[in-house]
Amino acid sequence: MQNIKESNAKWIFAGYCLWISVASCVVDQEVMAQNKLSSEEIFALEDKYGCRNYAPLQVALTRGEGVFVWDVEGRRYYDFLSAYSAVNQGHCHPRIIKALNEQASKLTLVSRAFYSDQLGKYEKFMTELLGYDRLLPMNTGVEGGESACKIARKWGYEVKKIPQNQAKKALKDPNVAAFMVEPIQGEAGVVKPDTGYLQKVRALCTKYNVLWIADEVQTGLGRTGKLLAVEHEGVKPDILILGKALSGGVLPVSAVLANNNVMDVIKPGTHGSTYGGNPLACAVATEAIKVLLEDKLIENAARLEAVFRAELEKIPKSKVNVVRGRGLMFAIVIDDSIPAYEVCKRLRDAGLITKPTHGQTIRLAPPLVITEQQIREGASIIQKVLEDFKK
Numbered sequence: 001m002q003n004i005k006e007s008n009a010k011w012i013f014a015g016y017c018l019w020i021s022v023a024s025c026v027v028d029q030e031v032m033a034q035n036k037l038s039s040e041e042i043f044a045l046e047d048k049y050g051c052r053n054y055a056p057l058q059v060a061l062t063r064g065e066g067v068f069v070w071d072v073e074g075r076r077y078y079d080f081l082s083a084y085s086a087v088n089q090g091h092c093h094p095r096i097i098k099a100l101n102e103q104a105s106k107l108t109l110v111s112r113a114f115y116s117d118q119l120g121k122y123e124k125f126m127t128e129l130l131g132y133d134r135l136l137p138m139n140t141g142v143e144g145g146e147s148a149c150k151i152a153r154k155w156g157y158e159v160k161k162i163p164q165n166q167a168k169k170a171l172k173d174p175n176v177a178a179f180m181v182e183p184i185q186g187e188a189g190v191v192k193p194d195t196g197y198l199q200k201v202r203a204l205c206t207k208y209n210v211l212w213i214a215d216e217v218q219t220g221l222g223r224t225g226k227l228l229a230v231e232h233e234g235v236k237p238d239i240l241i242l243g244k245a246l247s248g249g250v251l252p253v254s255a256v257l258a259n260n261n262v263m264d265v266i267k268p269g270t271h272g273s274t275y276g277g278n279p280l281a282c283a284v285a286t287e288a289i290k291v292l293l294e295d296k297l298i299e300n301a302a303r304l305e306a307v308f309r310a311e312l313e314k315i316p317k318s319k320v321n322v323v324r325g326r327g328l329m330f331a332i333v334i335d336d337s338i339p340a341y342e343v344c345k346r347l348r349d350a351g352l353i354t355k356p357t358h359g360q361t362i363r364l365a366p367p368l369v370i371t372e373q374q375i376r377e378g379a380s381i382i383q384k385v386l387e388d389f390k391k
């Protein structure tokens with residue numbers, strides 16, 4: 001009897017536990033359901049609690065795959081901004097996510113106080129690919145640019161022998177250390193210099209012993225139909241800055257590349273970054289670059305340039321004054337009679353997202369995994385939306 005009672009009690013206890021776990025499961029689902037925020041609620045949260053350093057287009061995204069993203073209500077959009085060209089390889093590329101997961105479960109960060117089995121391999125791969133002696137691993141594009149300037153200043157004082165605190169102004173000035181330029185200006189609205197400009201920059205910098213720094217954070221890694229935009233003019237900068245697509249939109253990873261005569265001004269203890277060159281970043285960046293090369297995304301961008309341009313040029317000049325771009329880095333300048341922000345809202349409603357940059361300019365830069373049929377479909381959405389603005 002005693003035994004039966006005991007086992008009954010056990011069963012009652014087990015049943016009670018089961019009930020609790022089932023009940024808490026229901027509660028969990030309710031909490032989960034409550035956490036499913038609507039687009040409107042998501043806009044309100046950022047607006048109330050965040051620093052207002054951006055004015056995002058009103059679309060609340062929850063998932064991405066290739067050229068597409070989905071909002072929390074399940075609507076699908078063509079992504080024609082690609083996180084300012086960070087997602088050249090397409091959203092959540094399976095090979096890059098696999099590399100991320102594999103490395104994340106092994107080792108993520110050791111700091112540069114120690115060696116890791118990932119950093120040297122990655123540096124060798126990147127320097128051989130791009131033809132430089134050394135790579136400085138950083139995290140964001142801004143850090144890459146700042147590091148390049150610091151290297152150039154140190155080079156100016158230590159190698160070129162500019163007197164202290166004199167590194168300024170025009171190239172002829174013997175106190176100038178470096179000239180920094182984007183081969184195509186991205187944020188300024190995809191502004192291309194005249195043909196031959198980069199060759200002249202190279203020649204002048206060589207003549208006056210000034211370092212040429214190319215900021216290829218946005219133009220680099222296939223975006224313009226070449227691995228680097230400077231390749232269009234067959235020139236090589238002294239210092240190259242990469243970022244954005246270096247990780248395929250997975251992590252902030254940037255890099256500064258230069259030869260020994262420049263990079264060797266950096267000595268142990270003169271430049272640091274806790275996360276720079278972490279094993280996770282190295283594994284992800286290596287895979288992101290392999291995807292770019294092996295999936296022939298650079299060739300794809302080069303091939304689709306003409307298709308995209310031809311489609312965009314079908315839009316009447318009264319609505320789109322200018323179409324400019326290279327590879328899959330395009331911009332259209334909307335006529336002053338049509339507000340560009342309103343165009344972007346209507347594009348969103350028609351299933352394509354991007355944002356205006358500098359007033360009337362709208363950047364169009366889909367992931368480089370886009371197919372010809374998809375680029376035509378994207379272009380037809382743009383054509384249709386602009387057609388509907390009555391003039």
Ligand SMILES: *Cc1c(COP(=O)(O)O)cnc(C)c1O
Pocket residue numbers: 084139140141142143145182186187215216217218219243244252
């Ligand atoms: C985006 C960008 C940067 C800055 O990169 P962050 O990762 O945002 O710091 C620098 N230069 C160019 C050309 C860029 O497009």
